[in-house]
Amino acid sequence: MAVMTTERPQMELAQFREIAITAEREEVVLEFINGRIGVKPVPDGDHGEIIMWLLERCMAQRPDLRLYPEQGLQVASYRNGLAKPDGSLAPRRTFAGQGEWADPAGVLMVVEVTSYDADANRRDRLEKPRAYAETGIPVFLLVDRDEGSVTVHSEPSHGRYESVVTLAYGHVVQLPEPVNVTLETEELKDFSR
Template identity: 65%
Template structure:
């Protein structure tokens, strides 16, 4: 059953054409495991969390950059398309690439949960699997509902074998190749 579920419903080029047209209208689309999804517009707290993660990364790893909303080709066949809230990569890591980049330079992807049910489901279920299948070393999920961060790492056989949960207020270690420790206390201010 999983093989049918993962089969793309349309050619990649067709999705990219539709997504490009939608983006001109302010709609961000993703194509994960053969399903099209619309990514909810971030609210102010969501944007503050991304700004905060970016600042932490810049302070601790100035050789890296957090690219917000960077389109990546994901999944085992790289026919999926995701727009993580942030992609941590070496500075200049996506130079010369188009709207949908190869994920081989990504060291970490960041997602912040949304209060939109469809986006929230993709952030919690579908995207971690797609990111692990792609081999992205670290996936950071900031769970605003649960008041915790989830650090997925060690991608193996299409899934992350390590998952560390840290409540807001406790330090969260992002393992190598990221090598950053987040003081998550400020996250308490950006949840409902």
């Protein structure tokens, strides 16, 4: 007698193939957001320059805070999600003593800088804002190199950000409370295609 199973596969074959092909081409970072495995390419030099640019501005205006690159966070409180934002702005020593996947309770802002890959739209513009809002992170900053813009998501409520403001590079961007940092974004034009 054959045993029938009703378990759903972890992923579809097409998803696995996409991951396998990407992993063969380059080193990648895997993330698990909203029940899905995601592939994030290793950042390029311009990506790193944007993170350093932001780190310098945050430290100059808010010396009480630190921008922690690539700190793993437990996200999406009602799902088993794990994400590695490009940056997590939090008070000094917030992650001391925590493991690879830290509690996001002290995080004031998460930062993502888009990569030039096919998955960026779904990952950075759709899934991560929802996961970060569900987690209650006050501000999500998206530096969108494809669009040449900066999007500030704030006021998380009921699994979404109530305020979403997008400005093209070159504008002055005010990051709201509790971050309270001003960004002059003209220089970002140097780090995008």
